[in-house]
Amino acid sequence: MTNERREKIESVLSKRQNDLTVVLENVFDPHNISAVMRSCDAVGIQEIYVLNTKIPRHKKWGPRSSSSAAKWLTVHQFENTNECFTELRSRYSTILTTHLSSDAVSLYQLDLTKSVALVFGNEHSGVSEEIIQLADGNFMIPQVGMIRSLNISVACAVSLYEAFRQKNHAGHYEKQKLDAEDYSTLYTQWELNHE
Amino acid sequence: MTNERREKIESVLSKRQNDLTVVLENVFDPHNISAVMRSCDAVGIQEIYVLNTKIPRHKKWGPRSSSSAAKWLTVHQFENTNECFTELRSRYSTILTTHLSSDAVSLYQLDLTKSVALVFGNEHSGVSEEIIQLADGNFMIPQVGMIRSLNISVACAVSLYEAFRQKNHAGHYEKQKLDAEDYSTLYTQWELNHE
Numbered sequence: 001m002t003n004e005r006r007e008k009i010e011s012v013l014s015k016r017q018n019d020l021t022v023v024l025e026n027v028f029d030p031h032n033i034s035a036v037m038r039s040c041d042a043v044g045i046q047e048i049y050v051l052n053t054k055i056p057r058h059k060k061w062g063p064r065s066s067s068s069a070a071k072w073l074t075v076h077q078f079e080n081t082n083e084c085f086t087e088l089r090s091r092y093s094t095i096l097t098t099h100l101s102s103d104a105v106s107l108y109q110l111d112l113t114k115s116v117a118l119v120f121g122n123e124h125s126g127v128s129e130e131i132i133q134l135a136d137g138n139f140m141i142p143q144v145g146m147i148r149s150l151n152i153s154v155a156c157a158v159s160l161y162e163a164f165r166q167k168n169h170a171g172h173y174e175k176q177k178l179d180a181e182d183y184s185t186l187y188t189q190w191e192l193n194h195e
Numbered sequence: 196m197t198n199e200r201r202e203k204i205e206s207v208l209s210k211r212q213n214d215l216t217v218v219l220e221n222v223f224d225p226h227n228i229s230a231v232m233r234s235c236d237a238v239g240i241q242e243i244y245v246l247n248t249k250i251p252r253h254k255k256w257g258p259r260s261s262s263s264a265a266k267w268l269t270v271h272q273f274e275n276t277n278e279c280f281t282e283l284r285s286r287y288s289t290i291l292t293t294h295l296s297s298d299a300v301s302l303y304q305l306d307l308t309k310s311v312a313l314v315f316g317n318e319h320s321g322v323s324e325e326i327i328q329l330a331d332g333n334f335m336i337p338q339v340g341m342i343r344s345l346n347i348s349v350a351c352a353v354s355l356y357e358a359f360r361q362k363n364h365a366g367h368y369e370k371q372k373l374d375a376e377d378y379s380t381l382y383t384q385w386e387l388n389h390e
Binding site: 008009011012015035038039040041042043044069072108118141142143144145146147148149150151153154157158161162164165168173 | 203204206207210230233234235237238239264267287305317336337338339340341342343344345346348349352353357359360363368385
């Protein structure tokens with residue numbers, strides 16, 4: 001591995017944010033999942049959750065797919081909602097869904113500098129009622145157009161970049177957030193990715 | 196047309212922003228163009244520019260495609276860069292490209308409440324050198340991940356929603372921006388869209 005690559009890995013790891021994650025609930029289209037993963041990588045999210053209770057476990061990504069952002073992320077797959085939420089609760093302070101309900105607040109009213117998991121739902125049915133009940137709140141991306149639906153990869157990117165903007169402003173990218181053990185584990189794994 | 200639809204049209208037209216536009220230079224993939232159009236509609240952009248100097252004129256969108264946002268937008272197609280820029284210069288104060296050059300400023304440093312046209316380039320080659328020379332400046336979407344490229348529909352959505360955030364904060368969606376003639380022309384056209 002070249003020095004340049006080593007410095008790149010160190011730079012990226014030093015900016016990984018362990019207080020922000022994305023949960024994809026029954027998101028079906030591999031292109032959407034792939035686009036979401038690229039956005040996660042771009043804003044420094046390391047861990048994401050894939051919860052499939054209604055569709056089969058995904059097999060499309062993995063370390064063999066060089067074009068995928070998956071090899072730079074830690075992807076947790078669940079088929080059981082309660083198990084997924086137990087883990088989310090142990091690691092993030094707040095869980096928010098994106099759901100166009102009457103009590104949804106605007107993305108721009110959220111404080112995304114705090115520890116938070118953002119849940120995005122299925123392309124057609126959205127976030128399930130079960131998840132909405134289990135979560136702490138809803139948010140929506142304001143829209144003023146004739147068509148009121150954004151693609152999930154677009155909605156996720158807009159949400160994650162608002163988090164990026166707030167976190168950047170609050171200095172979250174200026175000091176390392178990963179603890180020494182996580183940093184070291186990922187470093188070793190990413191070195192192997194390059195071989 | 197129902198009263199509900201009429202109110203929807205009035206509400207959307209009252210929020211259309213005539214001081215923000217998107218220029219797509221040789222963007223090839225119809226899915227990307229369609230996604231960009233949905234994002235434009237969502238943040239209240241009415242007019243967009245499609246400049247194809249290296250690829251054939253697009254035929255994929257149009258009033259017949261009900262799933263497309265195109266029927267709620269005014270799409271200007273150009274095959275000549277100078278003609279396109281003459282029109283852009285007559286209507287927008289600043290033209291900015293998205294290009295990862297050394298003099299690119301962060302999206303979050305831009306004042307997007309001013310009159311501006313944002314140029315996005317081809318999926319593979321980006322914005323052309325010719326356009327970069329003609330434009331007033333470059334901006335980039337900050338990225339801190341291992342993979343340094345966002346899909347164009349994602350990049351465009353993130354940029355447009357940052358414009359939305361700034362414009363909303365500055366009260367741009369609180370009073371009608373279209374002049375009476377443009378409002379009336381679009382109203383008539385949109386009534387026909389519903390028939």
